[in-house]
Amino acid sequence: PKGQGSIMSFFNKK
């Protein structure tokens, strides 16, 4: 969605 951050940009892949 526009203007919406992704959770993946905050939490790293294990």
Added chain:
Amino acid sequence: MLEARLDQAEILKKVVDAIKDLVQDCNFDCNDSGIALQAMDNSHVALVSMNLQADSFAPYRCDRNIALGVNLTSLTKVLRAAQNTDILTLRALDAPDSLNLVFESQDKDRISEYDLKLMDIDQEHLGIPETEYAATIKMPSVEFRRICTDLMALSESVTIEASKDGIKFTCSGDIGNGSVTLRQHTNVENEKENIEIELSEPVALTFSLKYLVNFCKAAGLSNTVTICLSNEVPLLVSYALTSKAGSNLRFYLAPKIGD
């Protein structure tokens, strides 16, 4: 093998009910410390994390790490057959292709048994860093649900501001704008009504209300909800699943950017 007996089927019923609109397929990861689940919604905006520690079950046995790949719509169909007060037992082999669920009435006069087919789910696991949040709010879960639902009638997003004056939820939409301010509140006679605010620095973040309203489906699991905020990190909305520490249902929501 896994054998896990929950005294009240209600917990699992409500967990699945609270997350099934966000997540369709997910692994229930079982090991000797308990059963955990982590999954993102399709748009990767929200993350659901459930932990049911081994001490939430009696007995609990899990010899090896087992991933139970479950379609939540299918699990809902099976769990519909369990009464809230039923004793629920989950059983699975070490490399299972199905999950066995037994529901027993408390009087033990009815025993229902179901086998749910499992699926292979290749799910990414995200590392959630330990965060010292700038603001932590503990409040009645129904109150939080009401605020989110009321504001969603006006707007698709809400700004949550934590300051020394309290916690302010603000939204603006085509028909007008609205805000709700919460202040610290202690009800000596009814602790469940308390609003506790811990603040180390002011915070202001904007979130999609659609997701918050979705998280509030978990309100039936716990009288209170804990909301944690820090600038530029995902919001954490946490519900305790049992009176024992460490068993919880958590939702993380990425903030809106650019405004």
